[in-house]
Amino acid sequence: MALKTWNPRSVSQYIPLNISREAWKKGDKRDLMKQDIISRYDQHYRRYPFLKHRIEKNFDDFWRFYTSVYGDGYEQQRWVIRIFDSILQGLQDRKKDMQQLDLDRDANPLWFQSEELVGGVLYVDLFAGDLKKLRDKIPYLKELGINFLHLMPLLRPRDGLNDGGYAVQNYRDVDRRLGTYDDLRKTSRMLHQEGINLVLDFVMNHTAKEHGWAQAAMSGHPRYQKFFHMFDDRTLPDMYERHLIEVFPDFAPGNFSYYPQISKWVWTTFYEFQWDLNYANPDVFHAMFDEMVHLVNTGADCLRLDAVPYLWKKLGTHCQNQDEAHHLLQAYRALLRIIAPGVLFKAEAIVGPEEIVRYLGSDGFEGKECDLAYNATLMSHIWHAMASENTHLLRTALHRLPMAPKNTSWINYIRCHDDIGWGISDEFAAAVNQNGHHTRMFCTDFYTGKLADSYAEGYAFQRDFYSGEARVSGTMASLVGLQKAMVEAEDLGIDDAIKRIMLINNIIFSWKGIPLIYMGDEIGQTNDYGYLSNPLKMRDNRWVHRPPMDWDKVELRKMPGTIQHRLYSEFQKLIEARKNTPFIHGTSDDRLVLLDIDSVFCFERRLEEKGALFLSNFSRDPVHIPTEMLPEEWQYKTFKDLYTGRVLDFSFNEIVLEPYGYYWLSLTNEKPTLEAENTIIDVLVETEIGEQVYLVGNIPELGAWDPEKSVGPLDPSGYPTWEIQIKLPANTYFEFQWVKKRNGHILEWSPEKYWMKSGDEISYL
Amino acid sequence: MRKPVIAGLGEVLWDVFPEYKRPGGAPANVSFHATKLGNNGVPVSRVGDDENGEELLKLLASHHLDISYIQKDDRVPTGTVEVSMTNGEASYVITDGVAWDRLSLTPAWQDLARDADAVCFGTLAQRNEVSRRTIREFLKLVSGECLKIADINLREPHYTEEVIDTTLQLADLVKLNAHEWNRLHELFGVDDLKEWLFSEKGVRIICLTKGMDGAELITPEQHLVEPVHPVDNTDGDSVGVGDAFTASLTHHLLRNSPLDVCISAANKYAAQVAARKGAMPDLPSSVINSLA
Incomplete structure (x- = not known):
């Protein structure tokens, strides 16, 4: 058996100091300590040639933040030496391939900004059963395109209630139901072989x-x-x-x-x-660092630091987001850069937008705290935008949310294992002339299905006694109406729900950061009510959105026509599109584009002179965006849609978005493909005997608004529907009207203009 | 909650003094203390189908130990050790050809091996070919999570170099005293015994007991020294103190207590046992609670 307990290299052990009290008092303590540490590990530089350089590079940051918490007393040296001993021990335990990866990533510190990264999160037991069986599911993850995998807590939790694994009994052991520590290491090795990065929880509070x-x-x-x-x-x-x-x-x-x-x-x-844990005690700092190193040596590429806002307690405050909590993280970050620079920190801090950004480093220390943070603001505001079909609040929140520093990034997600908290601040709501409380109540009511036009099937979690506001539980598919539509067997409802799913996911896949799929959402897993019969879970309705993965349903992804197939292939397309869009790289220059259309969310991302414009329509109706409404450099009518790879021609100078539609547009010199598409156009016109219906539209094929060149007459066999089948250039959006003629004379024009896309069958007013 | 299963594998016997006799054998003692500390301590051994055996089983059962893993042998007697006192020095004669020399790996034992969280075994019980094979097979069956504790006992003529070598190979934790430490040095002729045990033999922890000088716990990374815990031992004897120490250490290692807690708790527990008569004393619940 491997030793699974913490080794307190420690207090009973005497550590001789090289620096005299006198020198310590007079000299530059940081420099003295640094030189002392560097000389202490002299004999190891041959084996670890990078070590000296890394210590030189990171020691100052470590010292600054460490001493700002623990002071720089003479005795503090002993703790620092113990900490660096732990680093050395950790390096000795670190496998060769991990060390190589560290070197590569040290040379390319922005590796995690790549558009190639697509995240997934899952519970090992719900998804596969245990770690061994999870290894068999790796091909599925690869097929979908996941390469940044977060396994929900799997370290040995206490027996009985354990807060979903966040009550860890031993950081050096794995939950027995999931396997052994060796299983974890083996799984991590196999994931790496398949190019999948591993994210593990480190419950440090x-x-x-x-x-x-x-x-x-x-x-x-x-x-x-x-x-x-x-x-x-x-x-x-x-x-x-x-x-x-x-x-x-x-x-x-x-x-x-x-x-x-x-x-x-x-x-x-x-x-x-x-x-x-009491982080005011340096013993705790050191002990938890040991545990951190141990966990990192399983091959984790990223540690999700749980509940970091609570690390430091200060009398008279609400004991969240204290400066010292930041300093602790910064000190840990600097230390980890010495032993494993390839490992990221991901902050789980579900706090206000200004506070979240501070966990990515601030005041000149950007990127020296956490590398990633959960973007809860984006998540909750997307849900609000979809319910209200209005993106003003989303835009305001993202506009006010300070930019993540260039060397850090967001984790963008729609759903996770937790409930949705309505992190909509009164201030932001006021900025769009709404009342914060009413807005939050609206979200709660909408997603718990209390409103008349709601399609959602969610449940209130932890309702606040005084305000009546509540967080919401439910899977993505159930909250966007897929569950309801399936129960009611509403084909149109199912179509809409799938469109809504892809709409909100398109945002997290294109916004700066790493998108995170809550596994199961890709096949539209609906709510699971099994928890109600389990006495340990029945009081916690968050279990409703933690269904076991239904592998029979997963198999349906191969069967065209099923919901699973539709969703899964859409997700594959989305992932593919993201990986092929260079502007999604995290170092791009981003800006929100504010359009005077409520339901349209638009932003631009630029990288080296080129860029892409991302447009999403949160409304159940189509919208037109006159191109002159766009920023100057975007005032064209032919674009390449990076999402579908097609060249689109908005022939009448309006970009039209279908209901819940979205584009990833970039400028192009390519002409729309000339190949013609058969288009069937139906119009509903009441006529009298002898009258005939013709079409005229903005494109040459439809006469370029010249009624003399109109096409027709249309076929009235389905009267009052008149139909025509014509060949039109592909991927073209065009406008048209019908004209009623008798003996070649125009009697009447349609009162409205219609638009549609060649090849489609639906036209819109 | 499931209690950790700590198996004491090896000899059970009677220490026969000129005037009286009392039960002995590390496995029995260890499982007794393990049970006291709240584990499921199981003595795994064999007695003869005789009065001595019957008495021994009764006694263990009276201490609430699970005796279902103690086999009965109808051919040879229960093990005994003749203790004779000459000039205040105790000398021992360990009877040959007794029940615990004939341990056999029954299906029940195989199941126990798979279930065990820790197994304590020694070198003495491996003196005979039959038991030696059984003990090694038993240790091969345990899960990867099981802690294997070897008590090195160098009592002439009951050991061979081969037995010691294999025992070290099998063990995660090796417990020995200063005399045995020196003896190992001579036996294997290595310079750095510590390093040799860790890297060649795959030992994880060395526990060195030094009587009145306390105990040391050595891992590849560190060296913890714990002085002896002062107790009033005028009424006590040192019988079974080492086994109490082993049991307490095992108990704490299974709970993943920090190592410094493990050794100090084990030391205090051993001191409490040293302050009382016999290897299986009645400890007040206050002592148990504070050290469990």
Whole structure:
């Protein structure tokens, strides 16, 4: 058996110091420490030629942030040396291929900005069963095009309730139901062989109360009692509590729990069984760094840092987003750059937009904290835009959301394992003349199906007693109306739902960042009500959107005509399109384009003089965008749609978007393909005997608005529908009207103009 | 919650003193203490179909140990050790050809092996070909997650170099005392015994007990030294203290306690046992609770 416990290389062990107190007092402490560290590892530079350079490069950042939390006292040296010993130990355990990957990525630090990256997230047990079976599913992930895979928590959780795996009992062991630590390493190796990056959770804010440290604290070991926030009486907890917020008011009220065995109050922000670690103790910093290194050495390419806003507690504040929390992350980031520069940090910080961006580094330290952060703002506002068919709030939020620094990126997602929180601020709502509370209530009501025109099948989660606002649970397919349409067997409803799915996904696939598919969404998995019969889960309706992967349904993806096939192939197309669009690279220059059309969301991404314009229509009706409404450089009528690869001709100077339609346009010199498409045009005209119906339109084939050159007459065999089948240039959007003629004389023009696309069968007013 | 299964594999026997006798054998002692600490401690051994065997089983059962894995042998007697005192020095004669020399791998034992979270075994029980084979087969059956603890016991003439070598190979944790440490040096003639054990033999932890000087825990990365825990041991004896130490250490390793906690808890527990008479003393629940 491998040793699965933390090795406290530590306090009992005496570390001789090379620097005298005198020198420490007078000299530049950072430089002294740096030189000392560099000389201590002299003998290892032969084996790790990169080590010295990496220490030189990153030590200053580490020292700045480490000492800003822990101070630069003389004794602090011992902790720093212990930390660097851990780095060395970690390097010795690090496999050769990982070290090579580190070197490659160190040379190309923007590797994760690539448009090639497409993320997926899954629960190993729900998706495949266990780690071994997951390995058999790798071909499926590859087929879809996933290459950035987040496996939901799989380290050994406590028994019983475990907050979905976020109560870790041992960071060096894997959940027994999923396999062993060796299984994890093997899976990671196989994923790498297939070019898939692995993301693992690192739950750094708290451990389960069954963790070795917590157990030791519980049996009275003073060293480990200092690992947690422990109080002898209610004095301090009461003082803290005055400013704290409850995360799970329904399940776990209060932020402190009492343990009579040791007569102490312990800080438990989330559940009673999750003890918050005390990062004010350098011992904890070092111990968690050890655990981090250990986890990174399984081959993870990215660590998802859980609940980072809560790391630092300060009396008189709500103990979130404290400066020290940022400094801790920055210190860890610098350290990890020394041992494994190829590993990313992904911040899970579901906080306001201004606060989120700070986790990507700020004030000159951009990219020196976390490399990735969840874009919760985009997520919640997309849902709002779809419900309201109005993109003003989405635009405002994204406009006000500070740009992610160039060397960092977003994780863009539509759904994840959690509920949807309506992170719509009062301020943003006010900016578009809405009331924040009403807007949030609208979202809650819409997605829980309370509104008359709602298609959604979602459930309220953790409703706030006072405001009535609630978060929403439900799978993507159920929230966009696919479930309802399927139950009611509404073909048109199914079509619309699929269009809505692709519309919202097109945004996360084209907006700056890495898109993340909640696996199962690609085949439209609907709500799962099985949790209601499980006493451990029934109170938590988030299980409704955690269905086990239905592999029979997955098989249907190969059968044309099924919903699974339609969705899956659309997703494949989307992924393909993203990978072929260079402007989606994270270093592009992006700007929002504000159009005076409520339902249209438009933005531009430029890379080296060239660019693409991304247009999405959130309305269930088609929209016209006169080209003169677009920025000057986009005022053309022929574009290449990067999404479909076709050259589109908007022949009448209006870009038309179908209901829930979207384009990824780029300028092109190519002409529309000349090959003709058979187009059937139907018009509904009431006529009298002897009258005939002709068509005239803006393109030459339809007479270029010259009624003398109109085509027809149309075939009245389906009267009152008149029909004609003509060959038109492909991919052309054109306008037309019908004209009623008797003996060659025009009697009447259609009161409206129609438009349609050649090859289609639907025309729009 | 499932209790961790700690199997004590090897000899059970009676220590026969001139005036009285009492149960002995590391496996029995270890499983006794493991059970006390809240695990499922299982003695895995063999007794004869005789009065000694019957008595031994009764005694173990009275301590709430699971005796279903103790086999009965109708051909040879239960193991005994004759202890004679000459000039205050105890000398031992370990009887040959007894029940625990004939351990056999039954299907029940095979199931137990697959279930076990930890197995404690020793070198003494491997003196006979039959038991040696059984013990090795048993250890081959355990899961990859199982912790294998070897108690090195160099008592002439009950060991050979081959037995020691294979035992080290099989073990994750090796427990020995200072005398045995030196003896290993001589036996295998290696300069850096520590390094040799870690890299050649695949040992993960070395536990070195030094009697009144405390104990040391050595892993490839570090060296933890724990002084002896002071207790009033005027009424106690040192019988079974090492086994108590092993049990407590195993208990804490299975709970993934930090190593410094493991060794200090084991040391304190051993001290409590040293302060009392016999290898299976009654420990007050306050002691158990604070050290479990």
